[in-house]
Amino acid sequence: MVKVANDDVRIDGDLTSSRADAAVSGVPLSTVTELPAARGAVVVASSGQLQAPVVRTVALVDALDHLETGEPLGHRLVIAPADALGDALSTRPEVAERLAGAGVAALAVTGVSSEEASWRDVVEQAGIPLLLLPGPTSSEQLNTEVLGAMLDYQTSVLDRLEEVHRVLVQIVLAGGSLEDLCEQLAGFFDGAAMVTTTDGRVLASAGVHGELEHALSLDCFDRTGRLITENEPVGIRALRGPEAHRAAVRIVAGALDHGLLVAFCSHRMLTGDDVRVLERAATVAALAVTKEQAVSAVESKYRAEFLRDALAGRAGSVEEAIAHARSLGWDIDRPMVVVVAETDEDDAHTTRSPEEVRSLQHRFARAWTHAVAVRDPGCPVMGFSQEVVTLLPVTDTADTDKIMRTVSDVARVVRGDGGGGRRTFSTGVSRPITSVAQLPQAYDEALNAVTVGRQMHGDGALTHFDGLGIFRLLALIPDSKHLRRFVEESLGELATDDSPENADLRQTLSILIDTNMNVAETARLLFFHYNTLRYRIVKLEKMLGPFTTDPQLRLTLALALKVHQMRGI
Incomplete structure (x- = not known):
């Protein structure tokens, strides 16, 4: 019977050694303690040390020679007769610390009697796990059984890799989806598995015994359900802490990064061997991803052509357009608004390669598709060049505020709290429409809203469309030089920020005009004393003219302030 003692001894060392343990493929020390030769042994090790791998055995005399020559002893089980170990430590107590520093997996001491307390204390203080084997157990017997366990373990690892690859390839060849792959992987790990995009949006997932629900509750997901990939290391991790219960590898096909394959297991830590299984599975997942993308590309082509025709008014009669959309899985026979989302980065003038731009735009469109599909699978979403167009359904009674809250919720999900290397984007929303025939007008409204909205409020x-006001007309002037000249001629020195006072005076002028020259109300809004505001008005009239009494001048100044507010002018 194996007894585990002194679980509070020093364990694991630093993070580097713990990660190295995870990378090594070997039989766990706990398996060694269960061998027939170790029957009745007393094990002095922590639970963490029992999970460390053993890759080789070495006799004490050879281990001491390795210390002298500087050869590594990492993850080796040192087998030592009790009397030989006692003699070595009595003359050279520093040997224990040197063995610990060399990274030995454990000391298996044979022929232990009740008089070993002195050298046992020295070994325990060095933090080396101990297997104390009393009685007649021979070093040769233990060595033979450990080597056999190592061989069996390596064979099982290779068998597992081949089994994973065979089963998963069969799923893909049989037409299985990413969901099927995740379901099979969850069974392999007795946990949960998921496929995400490169920025962490979950594409497929599965789990056993509540493991998926547990995984999704972890703090590695943000409030939108996105895996925070920028904080998730890829590959082998340290064998400690909550992060050790999950592992992620990249799904790569050629030079393209398609996302991550992630495994979770709440009841055990995932080792380097588990990561290797996951890497083998990722190659199959890459095949499934590229297959789905090929099918999706064909479907998207037909969908894009139809939606482009519908937005341009070339989709035929209303009945034909509705029927065609229904054949594509879309429902457009209902009230809706057109939403245009456009990346703020100008892809026509970028240092990115064309391949990277296409990949980013594809990711952008996929993010919108995923976010909208959660709300309504029949909602049309399509990516065109630098924009994504969505025909978002609304209720007959939905007012502008309610519509904007809905669009804002979807946009927030797409942004994913700003993580994952996303690019910022601006969004424009049309007025509600009740017929497919109104799509061209609504699309034009959404385009104006996104363009002018960026000029008014900046990126993001x-x-x-109804919030554009006078900016709708100003945006129709094609040459911004004319607008800039109009601002400079109307506002004079207030058109610039050469003086810190200019911005304050512009704000005062703007609120005066907005309140219809109500001095008392303007003073209240600006938290000014009444006389202070009167002084500012006199100063403004000296700079701009008698705008308090000239309505035409007020109109000119109001327009100039609106133009000044627009960006890029």
Whole structure:
């Protein structure tokens, strides 16, 4: 019977050694303690040390020679007769610390009697796990059984790799999906598995015995359900802490990175061997991803052509357009708004390669498709060049505020709290429409909203067409030089920020005009004393003219302030 003693001894060392343990493929020390030769042994080791791998055995005399020559002893089980170990430590107590520093997996001491307390204390203080084998157990017997266990373990690892590869390839060849792959992997790990995009959006997932629900509750997911990939290391991890219960590898096909394959297991830590299984599975997942992308590319081509025709008014009669959309899995026979999301980065003038731009745009469109599909699978979503167009359904009674809250919720999910290397984007929303025939007009409204909204509010703007106001007309002027000249001529020195006071004076002028020259109300809004505001008005009239009494001048100044507010002018 194996007894585990002194579980509070020093364990694991630093993070580097723990990660090295995870990378090594060997039989766990706990398996060694269960061999027939170790029957009745007293084990002095922590639970963490029992999971460390043993890759080789070495006699004490050879281990001491290795110390002298500087050869590594990492993950080796040192087998030592009790009397020989006692003699070595009595003359050279530093040997224990040197063995610990060399990274030995454990000391298996044979022929232990009740008089070993002195050298046992020295070994325990050095933090080396101990297997104390009393009685007649021979070093040769233990060595033979450990080598046999190592061989069996390596064979089982190779068999497992081949089995995973065979089963998963068969799933793909039989037409299985990423969900099927994840379901099979979850069974292999007795946990959960998922496929995510490169920025962490979950594409497929599966789990056993509540493991998936447990995984999704971890803090490695943000509030939108996105895996925070920027904080997740890829490959082998340290054998400690909550991160040791999950592992991630990249899904790569050629030079393209398609995402991550992630495994979770709440009841055990995932080792380097588990990561190797996951890497083998990732090659099969890459095949499934590229297959799905090929099918999706063909479907997307037909969908894009139809939606492009519908937005341009070339989709035929209303009945034909509705029927065609239904054949593509879309429902457009209902009230809806057109939402245009456009990346703020200008892909026409970028240092990125064309391949990278296409990959980023594909990721952007896929993020919108995923976010909208959760709400309504029949909602059309399609990526065009630098924009993504969505025909978002609304209720007959939905007002502008409710529509904008819905669009804002979807956009927040797409942004994923700003993580995963996403690019910022601006969004424009049309007025509600009730017929497919109104799509061209609504699309034009959404395009105006996204363009002018970015000018009004900067990158990341979310703008409804009805919120554009006078900016709709100003945006129609094709040459911004004319607008800039108009601002400079109307506002004079206030058109610049050469003086810190200019911005304050522009704000005062803007609120005066907005309140219809109500001095008391303007003073209240600006938290000014009434006389202070009167002084500012006199100063503004000296700079701009008698705008308090000239309505035409007020209109000119109001327009100039609106143009000044627009970006890129």
